Amino acid sequence: MPLDYPIHERRLDNGLRLVVSPDPSVPNVTVNLWVGVGSRHEEPGRTGFAHLFEHLMFQGSRNVASGEHFSALMAQGARLNATTWFDRTNYFETLPRGAMDLALWLEADRHGHLLDAVTQENLDNQRDVVKEEKRQRYDNPPYGTALIEVYAALFPEEHPYHHATIGSMEDLDAASLEDVHAFFQRYYGPDNTVLTLCGDVEVDEAVAAVERYFGDLAPIDRMPRPPGPQLPPLSEPxxxxxxxxxxxxxxxxxxxxxxxxxxxxxxxxxxxxxxxxxxxxxxxxxxxxxxxxxxxxxxxxxxxxxxxxxxxxxxxxxxxxxxxxxxxxxxxxxxxxxxxxxxxxxxxxxxxxxxxxxxxxxxxxxxxxxxxxxxxxxxxxxxxxxxxxxxxxxxxxxxxxxxxxxxxxxxxxxxxxxxxxxxxxx
Missing domain, CATH: 3.30.830.10 (Metalloenzyme, LuxS/M16 peptidase-like)
Structure with a gap:
């Protein structure tokens, strides 16, 4: 029997791609956002920025205090997190359907108005957090740097997959507040984002809620760099x-x-x-x-x-x-x-x-x-x-x-x- 999950796609006037997949089997809704920015979009001397923003996105925004995104949603019984990879950064939460509007409001505030809270103090704090993460996940465990070494060996230095998502700590140390703001303004916009709502929600209800919270976010009118040509296999070991x-x-x-x-x-x-x-x-x-x-x-x-x-x-x-x-x-x-x-x-x-x-x-x-x-x-x-x-x-x-x-x-x-x-x- 073929799969037949309901899929309803809408595009807001500001370019946000919304996909709704109703599933009333459980009284939960998953709010999932993928932003078209990962480590492959970083420039030489500016590595680690995509991962840095995964952290900064939980440190407050225009109307949300630092840490409040986690605390407000967890108080409603939500599970939430974020990850960064070569091709994207994603943010996600699963919560009771009655808390969906809260999740959408919080996401819209940080995706549209994060920079109000990205101060020098917040930047310095999260740089230190990323450094500690690198020590714990890469530098100290046995074999911790394996993937960093693999990517560097497999791809030439100029290739966007040559460096891992954790990036260079030297690059992060050298980044100014203006550099960090510019990166967010370049990539974080509704026209570079997909929002999926999956769970106990009707299509019309979902579209109206997303329009309400995300509809006034300004597009970035980004012209993305197209993917490069297919690389051949390595010619020798x-x-x-x-x-x-x-x-x-x-x-x-x-x-x-x-x-x-x-x-x-x-x-x-x-x-x-x-x-x-x-x-x-x-x-x-x-x-x-x-x-x-x-x-x-x-x-x-x-x-x-x-x-x-x-x-x-x-x-x-x-x-x-x-x-x-x-x-x-x-x-x-x-x-x-x-x-x-x-x-x-x-x-x-x-x-x-x-x-x-x-x-x-x-x-x-x-x-x-x-x-x-x-x-x-x-x-x-x-x-x-x-x-x-x-x-x-x-x-x-x-x-x-x-x-x-x-x-x-x-x-x-x-x-x-x-x-x-x-x-x-x-």
């Missing part, structure tokens, strides 16, 4: 080694992939899962179950829109094993798969996993709203929640083989290896 005090040697093998939402990207993501992502994957079966030269293998694809997506395979090397030899055997499985292609059983398994993951995510009202915002902002397709399974079913074994041969040869890899410093010294 790239390798970065880090000798650190880590629990075990860990290998991260990364590959460029076609941009999302192309069918070639889906075929590539299937290939990644069959080789190293499924519980029955070829790399996992060989290294973990048979040889026991690794005690964990994981893989996934990250769909992106600006010239490349990413595949990432990570391997925890077993004690006493030579990590270079383990990496070589991963490469052997990649090349063997590219030469042979998938078996019918592997195609059945990878399709079942992809379908199960999609249906599981849509079963959550919060994730469904997030998916609708995602596909509307980045792909112009709010109805993808209903059609994605059809696209998955159209991926053939030949498509997967061709994708593996083009994008997932062992020579196409960028490897970031975290090796135990003590063992290397010995």
């Amino acid at each position: 790239v390798r970065v080694e880090r000798l650190e005090t880590v629990p075990n040697d860990r290998l991260h093998l990364a590959f460029r992939l076609p941009v999302d939402p192309t069918q070639e990207y889906l075929a590539s993501s299937f290939a990644v899962d069959i080789v190293a992502g499924l519980s029955t994957s070829r790399v996992g079966t060989r290294l973990v179950r048979t040889e026991q030269s690794a005690h964990r293998v994981d893989a996934h694809a990250m769909g992106l829109v600006d010239g490349s997506s990413i595949a990432l395979i990570s391997v925890d090397v077993a004690p006493g094993e030579n990590p270079a030899g383990v990496e070589e055997r991963v490469g052997e499985e990649l090349d063997r798969f590219a030469d042979e292609g998938p078996t019918p059983e592997e195609m059945e398994a990878v399709l079942a996993q992809a379908e199960r993951a999609w249906l599981s995510s849509l079963a959550s009202q919060e994730e469904r709203a997030d998916t609708i915002s995602h596909t509307t902002l980045l792909h112009g397709d709010p109805g993808a929640v209903n059609t994605h399974l059809d696209r998955l079913a159209r991926v053939s074994a030949d498509d997967v083989t061709e994708a593996a041969r083009t994008w997932l040869r062992s020579t196409n890899r960028a490897t970031v290896a975290f090796l135990q410093a003590e063992a290397a010294a010995a």
Whole structure:
């Protein structure tokens, strides 16, 4: 039975894209906003700004005190947060339907009038918060800088995916209050935003409420930079080694992939899962179950829109094993798969996993709203929640083989290896 989630799209006069998906099964509403700004929109010397604003957006606005966004909504029983990624920043809350107007008013105040509260004191405070987050999430944990190293190895310095969303602390330290205000004014406007309402709300009620709170926000008339051309796969391996005090040697093998939402990207993501992502994957079966030269293998694809997506395979090397030899055997499985292609059983398994993951995510009202915002902002397709399974079913074994041969040869890899410093010294 095909999916048939109701999707109603409206565009306000100021450019705000509103998508309403009524679902009266529970008396909640999810308010989900995606702003078309992420780390790929940052300029050299101005990295980390998109993530900084994820923090500043909770520090007050014209009519809201610092921290009040959280406290006011949590008092109504809401769950809320925000995240930043390469291609976007999103803000979201799920709350009882009676509190929807409060959430919309709070969101409109900070999306339209944040800069009233972005003072030098607030900026300095949140810079310190971001620095502490970097220490806790990246600098201090074992393997914490792995993704930073992966992106830098996989993409040239001038590419928008070369740097991670956390950005440079030196860039944040050098940023003036005027620089920060200018970034917000450039990207935060209704015509660069998608707002999805999902849950116990009628379409007319939703449109009227959003018009009431967001209708008077001024557009920014932004002319976005179009995505760059598709990057080819790496022509030869790239390798970065880090000798650190880590629990075990860990290998991260990364590959460029076609941009999302192309069918070639889906075929590539299937290939990644069959080789190293499924519980029955070829790399996992060989290294973990048979040889026991690794005690964990994981893989996934990250769909992106600006010239490349990413595949990432990570391997925890077993004690006493030579990590270079383990990496070589991963490469052997990649090349063997590219030469042979998938078996019918592997195609059945990878399709079942992809379908199960999609249906599981849509079963959550919060994730469904997030998916609708995602596909509307980045792909112009709010109805993808209903059609994605059809696209998955159209991926053939030949498509997967061709994708593996083009994008997932062992020579196409960028490897970031975290090796135990003590063992290397010995």
